[in-house]
Amino acid sequence: MTATLSSPSLGPGLDAIFQDVLRRSPAEPEFHQAVREVLETIGPVVSQHPEYVRQKLLERIAEPERQIIFRVPWADDNGEVHVNRGYRVEYNSALGPYKGGLRFHPSVSLGIVKFLGFEQVFKNALTGMPIGGAKGGADFDPKGRSDSEIMRFCQSYMTELHRHVGEYTDVPAGDIGVGERELGYLFGQYKRITNRYESGVLTGKGLTWGGARVRREATGYGTVFFVQEMLAQRDQSLDGKTVVVSGAGNVAIHAIEKAQALGARAIACSDSSGYVHDPDGIDVALLKQIKDVERAPIATYAARRRPGARFVPGRPVWELPCEVALPCATQNELTEADAAALVAGGVLAVAEGANMPCTPEAVRVLRAAGVPFAPGKAANAGGVATSALEMQQNASRDSWTFEHTEARLAEIMGEIHRLCADTAARYGAPGDYVLGANMAGFIRVADAMLALGLV
Incomplete structure (x- = not known):
């Protein structure tokens, strides 16, 4: 779905912001869709917080802090060389280090990664954990590839990505096409290049090498x-x-x-x-x-x-x-x-x-x-919330039981539900989880950005 000038009005000032998004990020329909869905719902919040308008919080949130695009050369089992395109969009770090998964799939493009990163910002904010939002990946198709081919691709991908990530900078995880096997190859290459066993640089790891129970x-x-x-x-x-x-x-x-x-x-x-x-x-x-x-x-x-x-x-x-x-x-x-x-x-x-x-x-x-x-930013936030719990365990060199971690997950999801429901009710839309999730996540990110100054 690509929103255009003929789409319903978003309200005073918001239409101009959205048109600027369309102009600056052409041919990225999924990203446009994600931005519009948030803009459609936060009017009541913006109208009560003129400081958000004065400081151009909406314009700043709609623009990623950093967009990284790089080539990923690798050789298959027959020695044939392939070149894929890798991405990492470090979207917003107002609440903490960038956090979000990596997706290996032929459909991956800059627009897809930006939409995912934009959604991740608000999802991560809803968890209440100190993490910002990011997303990454490559237009690589792991289907039908051998373990050796996937290992070589992951090593090539991390050879470039390693300079942009770290436990206090950007913490990737898995997504479509990136599971425990791929994360193992990525982490191994990061460890080899940096000469550091920095467990907190990736989440979704195997239990024997820094992973957390319940993350899968x-x-x-x-x-x-x-x-x-x-x-x-x-x-x-x-x-x-x-x-x-x-x-x-x-x-x-x-x-x-x-x-x-x-x-x-x-x-x-x-x-x-x-x-x-x-x-x-x-x-x-x-x-x-x-x-x-x-x-x-x-x-x-x-x-x-x-x-x-x-x-x-x-x-x-x-x-x-x-x-x-x-x-x-x-x-x-x-x-x-x-x-x-x-x-x-x-x-x-x-x-x-x-x-x-x-x-x-x-x-x-x-x-x-x-x-x-x-919406997904509320309902599926359990994955990234447990990734944050994995980061806690890595930082303290600790390991929690399955039962304890699952209980924390259930508690966090209950808190997200209450936050969304209470926010929707406070702004006159009881029972509307779309409005509640968007407004609650936006407020947390916007207030943090205000506190940090014009950065």
Whole structure:
């Protein structure tokens, strides 16, 4: 979705700011979408804080502090040389060192990384942890590549990136295409170049070399904890609810796992080829084996689960009626038509496990229907919150139990829910998590920027 002059007015002064974003960052529709979504909701805050306008806080927040683009040359197993493009957008450090994941996927571009970094700023602010926002990655496709090829790519990527990161500067983590294996190769190259065992420079590490328990599960678990709070506001629970999840990666798998642990029944998940429908509930152990170990397509799950499960190719998983919908795949995957189907099917709550997976039109349909909707910057903040907990453990040379870390995650997600709900109510929009999340995150970042002066 690319916003233009014909889009609805944002309000006094905000239209001019947005048009300047369009002018300065052309051909970056995802970034435009993310900025507009925030500008659409913070008018009430700006009107009560003239100091934000005088100090041009909106203009400053919309512009990244630093954008790094570099080439990544590497050789495949046949000796053929490839050249990819690497990115790191260090977006805002008003609250702490830059923090955000790395994504290795063919779709990665500057606009994608800027949109993710912009969202990360507010997400990280909502956690209450002392971390700024950033994002990075490369247009490298790890699918079908050998471990040796991925290692060589990661080493080449870190050879350039190492000069821009550090535990007090910028702390990357994983994202799509970057898991524990890739983080290991990245950390090894950083350690080799710098001659320092600086555990806090990356998060999402393996447990034997500085990682934190629950980090792998945190984004999916945290999304479900947020839904649990949403339902509790309406005197309901996850017990007995039917859940549909998009994606079949780390976030989706652990969202399914935690939802079912809390009594729900997750009946479907998906990948780029289609979705599986398992009316008896997804077998998480089988799904982990297929996706984490074998790295096989989702159709393999249905083939092994028969006769109970079926694979539906090329169709959106949202055509299945459900009570809770968790989009956990990628940006703009849940469309206006999908949202209408969910409403018609009686959905009670929708929470974004991925970053901006719902189109603006889909969000409008859900909000107009009165369906509680949690944007990703609030609902999936559990991943980065647990990364901050990993940073704490690295700094103190400590290691916490799974139970203690999960309890802290649940506590943080409850605090984020309360902050979003209270902020929305304070500004006259009770129950609107989009407004609450955007305004609460913006206020925390803006106030910190004011305190630090014109920098």
